[in-house]
Amino acid sequence: AQTVTQSQPEMSVQEAETVTLSCTYDTSESDYYLFWYKQPPSRQMILVIRQEAYKQQNATENRFSVNFQKAAKSFSLKISDSQLGDAAMYFCAAPNTDKLIFGTGTRLQVFP
Amino acid sequence: DAGITQSPRHKVTETGTPVTLRCHQTENHRYMYWYRQDPGHGLRLIHYSYGVKDTDKGEVSDGYSVSRSKTEDFLLTLESATSSQTSVYFCAISVMPKGETQYFGPGTRLLVL
Numbered sequence: 001a002q003t004v005t006q007s008q009p010e011m012s013v014q015e016a017e018t019v020t021l022s023c024t025y026d027t028s029e030s031d032y033y034l035f036w037y038k039q040p041p042s043r044q045m046i047l048v049i050r051q052e053a054y055k056q057q058n059a060t061e062n063r064f065s066v067n068f069q070k071a072a073k074s075f076s077l078k079i080s081d082s083q084l085g086d087a088a089m090y091f092c093a094a095p096n097t098d099k100l101i102f103g104t105g106t107r108l109q110v111f112p
Numbered sequence: 113d114a115g116i117t118q119s120p121r122h123k124v125t126e127t128g129t130p131v132t133l134r135c136h137q138t139e140n141h142r143y144m145y146w147y148r149q150d151p152g153h154g155l156r157l158i159h160y161s162y163g164v165k166d167t168d169k170g171e172v173s174d175g176y177s178v179s180r181s182k183t184e185d186f187l188l189t190l191e192s193a194t195s196s197q198t199s200v201y202f203c204a205i206s207v208m209p210k211g212e213t214q215y216f217g218p219g220t221r222l223l224v225l
Contacts, residue, residue: 033212045155045202045216091154095212098143098162099170104154 002027002096006103013082014111020067021077021106023092029053032095034068036077039089039105048090051075084110115139116217118203124223131190133220135203137183143206144186145214146170146178148199155202161186193224 004025013019025034036048051059051068058066063083067076075094079086087110093100115138125131135144143162147155147170157170159178167178175197177189190197203217 033208035213037216043200043219045204045219047213047215050213093214099145099157099160100212100214102147102155104152 002094002101004092004094004101004103006090006092006106008106009104010107010109012109012111013079013086015082015084017082018078018080019082019108021079021090021092021108023075023077023103025073025075025092025094025101027073027094027096029095029097034066034075034095035093035100036064036066036075037091037093037102038086039091040085040087045091049077079108082110084112086110116203116205116215118201118217118220120220121218122221124225125193126225127194128192131193131222131224133188133201133203133222135186135188135217137186137205139205139207140183141205141207142183143214144180145204145206146176146186146188147202147204148172148197149202149219150199158188158201193222195224198222198224 032053034051038046038048049061063080065078089105091102091105093102117136119134145160146158156172161167161180179187201220204214
């Protein structure tokens with residue numbers, strides 16, 4: 001079965017510090033994308049970053065970057081210079097043909 | 113903003129009653145999805161559609177049916193609501209041909225008493 005595992009149910013970080021959220025996945029796809037979504041208290045699901053598996057270079061979007069280890073099927077999200085507005089649930093997702101499989105999420109708390 | 117709306121945004125209903133949730137998109141994307149979100153489970157796929165009248169089951173499809181008679185609308189129906197279907201329901205659309213990058217609607221909170 002194709003799975004996505006987020007082993008950290010909760011994480012916390014102080015403002016301006018860096019935090020890394022972990023994700024491992026299992027897919028039989030040969031050419032695929034991986035995703036991190038953010039869900040703030042408003043419940044809106046927001047795409048944070050996308051990684052193309054065939055690219056060696058790790059994706060970056062401003063303060064968000066990924067550490068993609070294809071052989072290990074690991075896809076972690078690094079948030080630099082954390083801000084109070086980063087507090088949210090974070091979900092990683094991996095493909096299964098026409099569908100995405102989501103992890104169970106990591107709740108990130110940001111302390112002033 | 114992928115132009116996705118969901119209605120209603122909140123609903124309270126009683127066990128045994130039928131419920132229909134609507135997802136509407138303005139972008140004419142081919143792929144549409146219905147998920148439910150529950151604590152400890154993340155998002156789980158209920159049903160999805162890859163075109164008008166083309167639908168398929170997800171991992172938690174029991175008790176749900178869907179219909180897509182127009183590209184822009186994807187309906188989720190609970191034929192006879194149960195308390196276990198109390199959840200937050202999200203609709204999503206995919207802008208990529210292979211159903212990958214997904215953009216989500218605002219969600220519908222459903223409470224079944």
